[in-house]
Amino acid sequence: AQSVTQLGSHVSVSEGALVLLRCNYSSSVPPYLFWYVQYPNQGLQLLLKYTSAATLVKGINGFEAEFKKSETSFHLTKPSAHMSDAAEYFCAVTKAAGNKLTFGGGTRVLVKP
Amino acid sequence: EAQVTQNPRYLITVTGKKLTVTCSQNMNHEYMSWYRQDPGLGLRQIYYSMNVEVTDKGDVPEGYKVSRKEKRNFPLILESPSPNQTSLYFCASSSLTGVPTEAFFGQGTRLTVV
Numbered sequence: 001a002q003s004v005t006q007l008g009s010h011v012s013v014s015e016g017a018l019v020l021l022r023c024n025y026s027s028s029v030p031p032y033l034f035w036y037v038q039y040p041n042q043g044l045q046l047l048l049k050y051t052s053a054a055t056l057v058k059g060i061n062g063f064e065a066e067f068k069k070s071e072t073s074f075h076l077t078k079p080s081a082h083m084s085d086a087a088e089y090f091c092a093v094t095k096a097a098g099n100k101l102t103f104g105g106g107t108r109v110l111v112k113p
Numbered sequence: 114e115a116q117v118t119q120n121p122r123y124l125i126t127v128t129g130k131k132l133t134v135t136c137s138q139n140m141n142h143e144y145m146s147w148y149r150q151d152p153g154l155g156l157r158q159i160y161y162s163m164n165v166e167v168t169d170k171g172d173v174p175e176g177y178k179v180s181r182k183e184k185r186n187f188p189l190i191l192e193s194p195s196p197n198q199t200s201l202y203f204c205a206s207s208s209l210t211g212v213p214t215e216a217f218f219g220q221g222t223r224l225t226v227v
Contacts, residue, residue, distance in 0.1 A: 044218040052212075097209050100161060101216060103157075
């Protein structure tokens with residue numbers, strides 16, 4: 001069975017500081033990995049995805065994530081936080097198209113001025 | 114514009130009163146699913162559908178029903194809602210062709226059962 005662990009349910013960063021959100025997964029087969037963002041009162045929006053091409057994946061809004069098979073990790077980073085980055089972030093894994101997405105518990109990011 | 118539309122956005126109901134949350138997508142996606150979101154638990158899949166008339170249980174199906182009579186619509190039915198079904202619900206759709214692509218999510222339905 002697949003599982004996803006996001007370390008830290010809440011993260012607080014200063015505006016301009018590095019954002020680092022951790023995601024570790026377990027999967028019996030090579031996974032496909034996603035990061036989604038949820039702004040208040042909205043649905044989930046795709047930030048980026050890993051589908052076995054490049055291990056360093058660039059997404060929208062300056063975010064990127066690196067797939068590290070040896071560490072079973074897919075951490076999300078952004079060099080410089082902006083106030084608009086305040087949201088909840090979800091890491092998710094699936095085995096193939098048509099398989100369910102398994103989500104982590106989410107990490108809520110607070111950005112301090 | 115590609116979108117998944119859920120209605121209603123907010124719903125307060127009483128225990129035992131049947132309700133339906135509608136979901137419609139305009140992307141001709143084969144795969145549709147329902148999730149519930151609870152604090153600290155992320156999103157958990159309730160039911161999914163691979164195509165018209167093909168539905169199956171997800172991780173937390175108890176107390177829910179779905180139907181897929183048309184490709185674009187995938188309603189979620191609570192025959193006898195209970196307070197433990199108070200949650201935020203999301204409908205999602207995605208394509209089944211090739212490498213997994215992103216799932217498109219609706220805006221969510223916040224359900225309160227009193």
